[in-house]
Amino acid sequence: MARAWIGGKPAALERALTEAAGLLAVARCPLIAGLGTDIAGARAAIRLAEQTGGVIDHMNSDTLLRDLAVLREAGMMMTTPNEARLRADTLLLVGPSLEKDASDPSRWLGLDSSGKGDAVEKRSLARLCPGGAVTIPGEAVVNCGVDRLPVVLAALRARLRGRRVATTGVPAKTIDDVATLLKAARFGVAMWSAADLDAPAIEMLCGIVADLNAETRFTGIALPPANNAIGVLQACGWMTGFPMRTGFGRGHPEHDPWLHDGARMMATGEADCVVWISAYGAAAPRWPDGTPVIALTAGEAVPAAGPAVQIEVGRPGLDHDGVEHCPMLGTLLAVAATQPSETTSVADAIGGILAAMPGTQVPA
Amino acid sequence: MKTRIAGGRVIDPANGRDEIGDIWISDGRIIEAPPPGTTPDASYDAAGKIVMAGAIDIHSHIAGWNVNTARLLLPEFHRAAAARPAATPLSNAGWSTFATGCLYAQMGFTTVVEPAVSPHYALHAHLELADIPIIDKATLAVLGNDDFLLGLMRERDSGSAVEDYVAWTLDATRSLGVKVVNAGGSLALKANVRQFAFDDVVPHYGVSSREIVKTLQRATHALGVPHPLHVHCNNLGMAGSDASALTTIAAAEGLPLHLAHLQFYGYGKEGARGFSSAAPRLAEAVNAAKSVTIDVGQVMFGQTVTISLDTLRQFNSRGHARPRKWVLLEGDANGAGIVPYDYRASDFYNAVQWAAGLELFLLIDDPWRVFFTTDHPNGAPFTTYPDIFALLMDRDLRAQQIAALPPDAMAVTTLPAITREYTLTEIATMTRAAPARLLGLTDRGHLGAGAIGDVAVYADERDRAKMFRAAALVFKDGELVVREGAVTGYRWGRALTVRPARDRAIDQRMTRYYEDRYGLSDAFLKVPDRAIGRPEPFELVRCAR
Numbered sequence: 005m006a007r008a009w010i011g012g013k014p015a016a017l018e019r020a021l022t023e024a025a026g027l028l029a030v031a032r033c034p035l036i037a038g039l040g041t042d043i044a045g046a047r048a049a050i051r052l053a054e055q056t057g058g059v060i061d062h063m064n065s066d067t068l069l070r071d072l073a074v075l076r077e078a079g080m081m082m083t084t085p086n087e088a089r090l091r092a093d094t095l096l097l098v099g100p101s102l103e104k105d106a107s108d109p110s111r112w113l114g115l116d117s118s119g120k121g122d123a124v125e126k127r128s129l130a131r132l133c134p135g136g137a138v139t140i141p142g143e144a145v146v147n148c149g150v151d152r153l154p155v156v157l158a159a160l161r162a163r164l165r166g167r168r169v170a171t172t173g174v175p176a177k178t179i180d181d182v183a184t185l186l187k188a189a190r191f192g193v194a195m196w197s198a199a200d201l202d203a204p205a206i207e208m209l210c211g212i213v214a215d216l217n218a219e220t221r222f223t224g225i226a227l228p229p230a231n232n233a234i235g236v237l238q239a240c241g242w243m244t245g246f247p248m249r250t251g252f253g254r255g256h257p258e259h260d261p262w263l264h265d266g267a268r269m270m271a272t273g274e275a276d277c278v279v280w281i282s283a284y285g286a287a288a289p290r291w292p293d294g295t296p297v298i299a300l301t302a303g304e305a306v307p308a309a310g311p312a313v314q315i316e317v318g319r320p321g322l323d324h325d326g327v328e329h330c331p332m333l334g335t336l337l338a339v340a341a342t343q344p345s346e347t348t349s350v351a352d353a354i355g356g357i358l359a360a361m362p363g364t365q366v367p368a
Numbered sequence: 369m370k371t372r373i374a375g376g377r378v379i380d381p382a383n384g385r386d387e388i389g390d391i392w393i394s395d396g397r398i399i400e401a402p403p404p405g406t407t408p409d410a411s412y413d414a415a416g417k418i419v420m421a422g423a424i425d426i427h428s429h430i431a432g433w434n435v436n437t438a439r440l441l442l443p444e445f446h447r448a449a450a451a452r453p454a455a456t457p458l459s460n461a462g463w464s465t466f467a468t469g470c471l472y473a474q475m476g477f478t479t480v481v482e483p484a485v486s487p488h489y490a491l492h493a494h495l496e497l498a499d500i501p502i503i504d505k506a507t508l509a510v511l512g513n514d515d516f517l518l519g520l521m522r523e524r525d526s527g528s529a530v531e532d533y534v535a536w537t538l539d540a541t542r543s544l545g546v547k548v549v550n551a552g553g554s555l556a557l558k559a560n561v562r563q564f565a566f567d568d569v570v571p572h573y574g575v576s577s578r579e580i581v582k583t584l585q586r587a588t589h590a591l592g593v594p595h596p597l598h599v600h601c602n603n604l605g606m607a608g609s610d611a612s613a614l615t616t617i618a619a620a621e622g623l624p625l626h627l628a629h630l631q632f633y634g635y636g637k638e639g640a641r642g643f644s645s646a647a648p649r650l651a652e653a654v655n656a657a658k659s660v661t662i663d664v665g666q667v668m669f670g671q672t673v674t675i676s677l678d679t680l681r682q683f684n685s686r687g688h689a690r691p692r693k694w695v696l697l698e699g700d701a702n703g704a705g706i707v708p709y710d711y712r713a714s715d716f717y718n719a720v721q722w723a724a725g726l727e728l729f730l731l732i733d734d735p736w737r738v739f740f741t742t743d744h745p746n747g748a749p750f751t752t753y754p755d756i757f758a759l760l761m762d763r764d765l766r767a768q769q770i771a772a773l774p775p776d777a778m779a780v781t782t783l784p785a786i787t788r789e790y791t792l793t794e795i796a797t798m799t800r801a802a803p804a805r806l807l808g809l810t811d812r813g814h815l816g817a818g819a820i821g822d823v824a825v826y827a828d829e830r831d832r833a834k835m836f837r838a839a840a841l842v843f844k845d846g847e848l849v850v851r852e853g854a855v856t857g858y859r860w861g862r863a864l865t866v867r868p869a870r871d872r873a874i875d876q877r878m879t880r881y882y883e884d885r886y887g888l889s890d891a892f893l894k895v896p897d898r899a900i901g902r903p904e905p906f907e908l909v910r911c912a913r
Contacts, residue, residue, distance in 0.1 A: 043495060044901050054457055076441055079686075079693035086886055087700055091558060121515075191558060217683075221560045223698050241436040242496045245446050245463040256460045259443060327491065327899050330892065334699060335433065336492040337892045338899040351901075 006348045007316040024298040024313045025360035031277035034058035037266040038281040040231035042326035045350030046239040059251040061266030064229035070198040071226040074206045083223045084334035089113050090121035094128045094189030099200030100135025130182045144181045154205040161212045197227040228331045231284050235329035318347035369409045370394045376414025382801035382814035393821035393846040400817045414825050420796050422478025422822030424803035428744040431482045431496035433489045434675045434704040469501035470855045476824025476839040483508045484677045490541035491895045498900045504861040509541045512548035512580045513555050514701040518573040534587045535870035542865045542895045545595035546588050551580035553680040554702045566615045591868035592913030594808020596624030604681045609633040610646035617653045620660050629665025629743040634724035644780035645724040651731035663739035666725035668748035669713045677702040719777035730788045735797040754836035760790040761832050821846030862907040
C-alpha cells in the first residue's frame with residue numbers, strides 16, 4: 005500500500021501527487037535533488053526538471069564531479085573492479101575510504117589473490133594512506149595523513165620519472181619502494197576514492213597511471229559514489245549531454261557545477277521548491293525553513309523538518325524491478341525485486357506528478 | 369487510415385522503379401495503389417519532389433557507454449543552442465539521444481545501427497536507444513576479444529559450441545548481428561603488445577587474429593544471421609594499413625564478410641611523406657571479391673571525437689588527441705577508447721583521408737556493396753551526410769574543394785582525375801535498398817507493397833546538400849514525423865534483433881562460466897523487455913536457419 009503525507013498528515017497518494025504538482029507549478033526555480041534512484045527514476049526526474057524549468061543535482065555530486073573534473077580536463081584510463089580482480093598483477097590502493105563500507109577492496113579485487121585469472125602468477129600490493137589493518141606479505145605501504153596524499157602522489161610521480169624530490173614528510177625509501185613495485189607491474193591497477201582526494205590529486209594519480217604506460221600497462225578505478233550516482237550520471241548524460249548540476253531555467257540544459265549545486269541553492273534560498281529523491285535510504289539534509297519540500301523517500305529516509313508532501317517510494321531491486329549501475333562490473337544491470345511490494349516507484353510517483361501538472365510535454 | 373503521397377518521382381531501386389507516381393500507406397505499411405477514385409484519409413502533394421524509402425544507416429555510433437563518455441569528456445563541444453521547441457522535449461540539448469533521433473529523421477533516415485556494443489554494456493546501449501525518438505535502431509554485439517570465445521578456441525573446441533555461444537550472445541544482448549573489432553587486439557594490449565596484425569597470436573590464448581575472424585565469420589554464416597560478420601580490421605589508421613584490409617578481404621574466401629569504415633585502411637606508404645591514398649588498390653580488391661561488402665567511414669573536416677572499441681588503436685593514438693584529453697577503458701573483453709580529433713583541411717594527412725574516402729565511393733563500381741557511413745562520429749558527425757551526397761553527385765563541387773586542399777596531398781590520390789557522379793538511383797541503392805538487404809530487413813529500404821511505411825520526400829533541389837539536409841516530408845510507420853525539415857512530434861521506435869536457433873546446453877554452460885568468473889548470474893548481461901521502459905521495444909528479424 006502506497007503511503008503519502010501532506011503537511012505531515014496521512015493522505016491518499018492521488019491527493020499527494022496533485023498537491024506536489026501544485027507546488028511545482030507555481031515554483032520559479034525548483035530543485036530536483038537527492039536523485040538516489042534507479043534509471044527509470046532518474047529519467048523521470050530529468051523530465052520533471054525540464055518540464056518545470058528546474059535544476060537536477062545528486063546527493064553524491066561532490067565526489068562524482070571531482071572525478072569527472074579530471075576526466076574532462078585531462079582524460080583518464082580506467083578498468084572495472086572485476087577486470088582488475090581477474091587480470092591485475094599489481095594493485096595501488098590510495099586513501100582510507102576504499103576500505104570502508106561496501107567498497108571493501110578485499111572483496112572487490114580479491115586481495116588474497118583468490119579471484120585472479122589464470123594469466124596472473126602472483127599479485128603485488130602497494131597502499132598509500134591505508135584505512136584498514138589487513139596486510140599482505142611483501143606489500144609496500146606509505147603511512148601518512150589523508151592531507152599528505154597530494155604531496156606523496158607528486159613525489160611518487162617525480163620518482164617514477166627519475167626526478168629528485170624534496171622532503172615529503174615520508175621517508176624517501178618508502179616512496180621509492182612503491183615506485184619500484186609499480187614499475188615491475190605487467191598489468192597494474194590504481195584505485196582511489198574521490199572522497200579522499202581533490203581533483204588536482206586525482207589528476208596527479210591519473211598522471212602516474214598514464215606515465216607508467218610508457219613502458220608497461222597500468223590503469224585505474226575510481227570508486228563509484230553511492231546512491232546509483234554513476235547510473236544517474238549515465239541517464240543524465242544521454243538525455244541532456246551533461247552530468248548532474250544541470251538546469252533548465254532558460255529552456256535548454258545548462259551544466260554549471262557551482263550555479264546548480266543543490267546545497268548552495270538551498271542555503272541561499274535560490275530554490276523555491278525542492279523535490280528530494282532518496283530511494284536507497286540515504287538520509288536527507290537539513291532543509292532551510294520556508295522552502296516547500298516534496299520528499300520521495302524509501303524506508304526511514306524521512307527529512308528532518310516536515311516536508312510539505314511526502315510519498316513513500318520503493319527500493320529498486322527490493323520492492324520493484326529496476327536498472328542500476330553495478331560497481332563490480334562498471335555497467336548498468338537489471339535488478340529484480342526480491343521482496344515485491346505495492347510501494348510506488350520514483351518513476352511512477354514523478355509520472356503521477358507530471359500527469360497532474362497542466363500542459364505537460366512528456367517524451368514517453 | 370489510408371495515406372497517399374501523390375505525384376512525386378518515386379525512386380525505388382529494390383523494385384526497379386523510377387517514375388512519377390503515388391505511394392499509398394495503410395496501417396503503417398505500404399500498399400498497392402487502390403482502385404482509381406479511392407479517397408485517401410490524408411494526401412500529401414509530392415509533385416516535383418523525390419520520393420524514396422526511409423534511409424538506413426548501417427554503422428553509426430549513437431548510443432552506449434562509449435558515446436555517453438564522449439559526451440561527458442567534451443561538454444564544451446555541445447552546448448545547447450536554442451530554447452526548447454514545444455513539441456519535442458530535450459531535442460535541443462546539443463548532443464542527446466533526443467537530438468540524435470530528430471537530426472536523423474530530418475534527413476529522412478528511419479533505421480540506424482549502433483555497431484559497437486560490448487555484451488556487458490548491451491542494457492545500457494538499449495536504454496539509450498530507447499530514448500532516441502522516431503527512428504528504429506539495432507545493435508551489433510562485439511565478440512573476438514572475449515575470454516569465453518578465445519577460451520573455446522584455445523581448447524580447439526570442435527563442436528558447435530562457438531555457434532551456440534554466438535547465438536546465445538545475440539539473444540542475451542538483443543542484437544541484430546556480430547562485429548569483431550581488431551580481433552584479439554584488445555587482449556593483446558592488456559599483455560602490453562603495441563602492434564598487432566592479422567596473423568599475430570594473442571598472448572596466453574595462442575590463437576591468431578585471423579583464426580578469430582574466420583571462426584566468427586563461419587559461425588555467423590552457419591547460424592543464418594542475415595548480416596555477415598562485421599569486421600573492424602587490425603592496424604586502423606596507419607600508413608600501410610591497406611595491407612591489413614587486403615589480407616582481410618582475401619580471407620573472406622567467398623563467404624560473406626563486411627569490412628567497416630574501409631577508408632581508415634586506405635593508406636599506403638608512397639610519396640615524400642610516406643603516406644598516400646591506397647584507396648584505388650582497395651577498391652580494386654573489393655570489386656573483385658563479390659562476397660565482400662564495405663562501408664566507407666568518410667572523413668569530413670572539422671572537430672569531432674573518435675569513439676572505438678579498438679583500444680589498441682586508441683591507446684596508440686592518444687598523443688594525437690585534439691584537444692589533449694582522452695579516455696581508455698580496459699573493460700571486460702574489448703573496452704573502449706575515446707580520443708577527440710580535429711580534421712583540418714590544411715593538414716596533409718587529413719586531406720589524404722578525405723580524398724581516400726571519396727575515392728572508395730567512386731571507384732567501387734557496385735552501389736549494392738559500398739555503404740554510406742562516416743563511422744559517426746569517427747570520420748565526421750552524421751549531420752555531414754548531405755554534404756557528402758553532394759560531393760558524390762557533383763564533380764565540379766569536388767574540384768572546387770580539391771583546389772582548396774594541400775596540393776601535395778591531392779598528388780598522392782587519384783581523386784582529382786575521377787569524373788564519376790552518383791545518380792539519385794545510386795544514392796537510393798546505397799542508403800536504402802542495399803542496407804536493407806545487407807541486414808536482412810525484407811520490409812525496409814523499398815517502397816513495394818508490404819514494406820514498412822518509412823518514406824522520405826525531398827525537394828528536387830540543385831543544391832543536393834540542402835535537399836538531403838531537410839526532407840520535405842518524412843513518414844515513419846506511415847505516420848508523418850517531419851515536415852519541411854522540422855520534426856512534428858515524437859514517436860518511439862523499436863530495436864531490431866535476431867534470435868538464431870541454438871543448443872540450449874550453452875545456457876547452462878554460460879551460467880556456470882559467469883558464476884565461476886564473475887561470481888554473478890549471467891542474467892546481468894541479458895536485456896529484458898521490462899528493463900527498457902517502453903512498450904514493445906524489440907522487433908525480431910528472421911534468420912535464414
